Amino acid sequence: MDQLDRRIIAALQHNARDSTTRIAAMLGVARTTVHERINRMEERGVIAGYSVVLRETEDTPKVQIIVLLEVQQKETTRIIKRLETYPEVKLCLSINGEFDLLLSAEAPRIEDLDILVDELARVPGVLRTNTSVVFGRKIDRN
Template sequence: MDQLDRRIIAALQHNARESTTKIAAKLGVARTTVHERIARMEESGVIAGYTVVLREPQDESRVQVCVMLEVQQKETNRIIKRLEAYPEVKLCLSINGEYDLLLSAEAPRIEDLDVLVDELAEIPGVIRTNTSVVFGRRIDRK
C-alpha cells in the first residue's frame, strides 16, 4: 500500500458509498486509477468488506471514559474474561508501559461509569487504575 491507497481508504472510511468519480476528483487522479486500486485492495483482502454504521439516537447521549489498568500479569486472562461481562466496556487493548490494559467504556450517565470504575478497581489482580473522561472525538474512523 502506498500513500494513494491510504488516501482512497480514508475516503471510503468517510463515505463508502461515494462514487469512484468523486473520490478521484478529490484526490486529483483518474477515475480508473481509483477503481483499479479499490478492486486490487478488495482482491488482496486489504479491504475486507463494507458495512453500515448506525447513528446513536439524538436523545441518547453517551459519556465515554478511557480507563488504564495495571494488572498482575498472571491474572490478565482472568481479568479480561471478567471485563467481557461489562456491557459498558466497548474496547480492551493490551498495551506496554506503566499500565497493561486500556479500556474504552460508555454509558448514558457519568455516575454509571463512576460505579464501573470502582468495580474495576475491586477485581482481584487489578493493582491500580487511571481514568480519563473523553470530551470529544477529533478523528473517528469506525
C-alpha cells in the same frame, strides 16, 4: 484463510443474518461451499461469535471514559474475560508501559461509569486504575 473466506467474513460483517443462499449468490459460489466454510471458520475459532449492533439515536447522550489498568500478568486472561461481562466496556487494548490494559467505556450517565470504575478496581488481579473523561472526539475514523 483464502480470498473466499475473507469475502464470506466481509459479507457476515455487513449482515451476519444474511442467509448462506444469499451470500453464495453474492459471491458466485454454491450455498454448500459458503455453509461449509462458515462452519470450518467457526470450528477453527476464526469466527468467534456474532453480535448485535444497536442503533444509537442523536438524543442518546453518552459519556465516555478511558481507563488504564495495571494488572498482575498471571491474571490478565481472567481479567479480560471479566471485562467482557461489562456492556459499558467498548474497547480493551493490551498496551506497554506503566499500565497493561487500556479500556474505552461508555454509558448514558457519568454515575454509571463511576460505579464501573469502582467495580474494576475491586477485580482480583487489578493493581491500580487511572481514569480520564473524554470531552470530545477530534478525529474518529470508525
